Amino acid sequence: MKTLEQILAEHRFFRDMPPEYLRLAAGCAANKRFEAGQLLCREGSDADYFYVISRGSAAIEIFAPGRGPITIQSLGEGDMAGYSWLIPPYKYRLDVRAVEPVLAVAFDGKCLREKCEANPALGYDFLKRVTQVVIARLGATRLQLLDIYGKNLF
């Protein structure tokens, strides 16, 4: 059976992370399972955890009164959810819901933030990884806004 560090080392989010950082990260992590429909993150609540998805799929959602949840982007194996753990004010900005059963590695954000504060090199490593996710999501959202398959522009 693989250790948590081994599982993390194989995950896209942690690719090429130095072993000593992986060990520190694994110290704040645990495996977690979510059933379909369960929330991983809830808009406005404390961003106490972030998740790297090992199996299953989830959806980033915005809740619209009178309409219900609107899916913005789907997440799957290899994706991470809940980047607000690293960015003040440490509150989730959107919902993330399991679409089908999700197996994830859950990280205690507060525990990891304390380690990042104490070890700026570790913090910078995480900041770069999280920023890559944020930039990729921003880029994807911009393409969605362009409506590239619409008749008006293209």
Place this chain on the structure above:
Amino acid sequence: MQDPMTPRRFRIARTLRETKDIFTWELRAEDGGEFAFSPGQYNMVYIYGIGEVPVSISGDAADRRKLLHTTRAVGAVTEAMRALKKGDMAGVRGPFGSVWPLDKLEGKDIVLVAGGVGLPPLRPAVYHILRNRAKYGRCTLLCGARTPQDIAFAQELERWRGRLDFDVHVTVDSAGPDWRGNVGVVTTLVSRAVFTPEKTAALVCGPEIMMRFAAAELANRGVREDSMYITLERNMKCGIGLCGHCQLGPVFICKDGPVFNYGMIKQWFLKREI
């Protein structure tokens, strides 16, 4: 091929409504002859009294009895095409242009990325790959559409998805609550696809912006730019490199394309002034 400037007459045998604005024509040659083409090629389709447009061939190259064209009604000619009925006539010049280099790609993992009406030009390549499946490595189709209602060939995608030797991922840019599939632009699927970058070739077709970002994502995954192929459709008129409308740097898209090696065409594809 006969005189490339003289249309050959074809009759509509069947029209399939793929989505609210994408439709497929099944054509039969009026002279009863066959139609040979290679995956990636296109025809100039002439609607009498209206005009002529380039349309990719979306059928199976192994079936020469029928010619399939799938397009989207977006302008005067394609709107007129949609209005035609079974038994109506259209002129066809072609096939023209370059092909997906499928023979050259044998032994490689193949990633096909289709956005919107970019799937029809890739469909003949899919047919070829599935017919010669053992000659290729891992094969993945990443398919994006605007909404679930805009997914062309939905039933065929489901059939392909059911195969154990062909990975199919479909995503839409936006969807209502009844959609259980993936939401997000098609480029986000690249990071999830399973392939070995150094032995992967990518065939990409869709809006130019989509192709640009898909190529960037593929490069991020380690796919070489000279192992990527894209299709261009700018300003094609004559189909034989005579009129010059579609010139892009040193090439004519109608004659040297529509399929281009990305590493070769990139500097012209990304040039903003032309």
